[in-house]
Amino acid sequence: MNLKNKCILIFWAIALATGCLQEPVDEEYYNDHAMVKGGQKPTPPVNLSMSIANHIITLQFETDTGATYDPDTGSNENLYYLVYISGTNPAQFGDPKLYYDIKYYVGYVAESDFEPGLDPKSVTIQVSSSYHGPVYLWMTSHDGGRESDHTEVLNDTIP
Amino acid sequence: MNYRTVLLIIFFIFCVQASFAQQPFTFVKTDEPLSLWKALAYDVVPGGGHIYTGHYEYAAVFAGLKISGVYAMYYYYNYWHYRGSLYRSAKRANEIIDPEHDLLFKDPEGGYKTVKEFGYAYDRAAHYFTLSIIANAAIYITSWLFTWYHVQEINESRQPTYIGFNQFSFTTDENGTLWAACTMRW
Numbered sequence: 001m002n003l004k005n006k007c008i009l010i011f012w013a014i015a016l017a018t019g020c021l022q023e024p025v026d027e028e029y030y031n032d033h034a035m036v037k038g039g040q041k042p043t044p045p046v047n048l049s050m051s052i053a054n055h056i057i058t059l060q061f062e063t064d065t066g067a068t069y070d071p072d073t074g075s076n077e078n079l080y081y082l083v084y085i086s087g088t089n090p091a092q093f094g095d096p097k098l099y100y101d102i103k104y105y106v107g108y109v110a111e112s113d114f115e116p117g118l119d120p121k122s123v124t125i126q127v128s129s130s131y132h133g134p135v136y137l138w139m140t141s142h143d144g145g146r147e148s149d150h151t152e153v154l155n156d157t158i159p
Numbered sequence: 160m161n162y163r164t165v166l167l168i169i170f171f172i173f174c175v176q177a178s179f180a181q182q183p184f185t186f187v188k189t190d191e192p193l194s195l196w197k198a199l200a201y202d203v204v205p206g207g208g209h210i211y212t213g214h215y216e217y218a219a220v221f222a223g224l225k226i227s228g229v230y231a232m233y234y235y236y237n238y239w240h241y242r243g244s245l246y247r248s249a250k251r252a253n254e255i256i257d258p259e260h261d262l263l264f265k266d267p268e269g270g271y272k273t274v275k276e277f278g279y280a281y282d283r284a285a286h287y288f289t290l291s292i293i294a295n296a297a298i299y300i301t302s303w304l305f306t307w308y309h310v311q312e313i314n315e316s317r318q319p320t321y322i323g324f325n326q327f328s329f330t331t332d333e334n335g336t337l338w339a340a341c342t343m344r345w
Contacts, residue, residue: 021238026248027251029244030264035265036263097259
């Protein structure tokens with residue numbers, strides 16, 4: 001191998017070695033919705049109401065009023081609606097993150113599970129027959145990446 | 160033996176004495192033993208110690224390992240800072256954009272991560288950097304051990320250098336006889 005080829009080889013080796021290095025990013029790198037899964041967060045369902053009979057909670061909510069949508073798509077077709085239930089008043093939660101804690105998460109329904117334009121939507125939740133006491137319920141929307149703020153908290157009592 | 164012959168012999172011995180007396184001579188010609196400390200010091204440079212001991216194949220292997228090791232250490236040091244900057248940026252952005260939710264941020268290496276997961280990746284990068292330091296230390300120690308072994312091996316195979324001296328002495332006994340003696344020591 002002549003000197004010229006050796007120089008080229010060394011140059012490429014150095015270029016490859018330095019090219020593999022990542023430069024640290026600045027503080028504002030992630031301060032951009034495009035870097036967040038889900039982009040902007042959706043808005044939650046509205047007009048929640050619930051009734052309890054024989055340990056079955058019937059929850060009704062509306063999502064087609066135009067108030068519930070994903071700002072990234074402009075519609076609610078891709079949204080999921082998450083239900084949370086607690087036996088204690090969430091107003092007493094010390095950390096607002098607990099409103100979205102998996103400990104209180106019950107399940108979800110998708111917008112696509114309902115006929116288009118159907119409002120109010122209704123779901124039923126079976127509560128253990130051994131439970132007697134207060135029930136606090138709230139909902140959120142989820143677009144597959146981000147979760148909305150929670151709705152107002154409903155409360156009732158299972159006798 | 161007549162008087163002239165004796166004088167000639169004496170003259171010859173004096174000539175030899177003048178030429179060789181106290182002149183060191185090498186009994187067995189060999190190489191000097193290698194310096195262990197010099198070999199170990201040379202081995203700080205990739206392959207240096209092995210080149211000093213004449214083991215060029217070891218020099219090539221250890222030079223490659225050491226250069227790769229130092230590059231790996233630099234790479235993971237850089238990677239550690241890089242993951243740290245991603246973690247700090249994600250943490251700050253989560254607090255600004257939506258502090259009540261654990262947001263998923265796009266990881267340049269693929270997929271999405273929460274701030275907590277970025278923290279784990281930052282910790283892993285620190286571990287990689289630590290491991291690269293340990294690997295470098297192991298490579299250097301192994302190279303030094305081989306260098307030490309080779310120096311010992313070479314020095315064992317080399318004969319020590321004997322330095323010899325000859326010495327002539329002349330004495331005369333009571334009968335007037337001249338005695339010449341040649342002593343060799345080494």
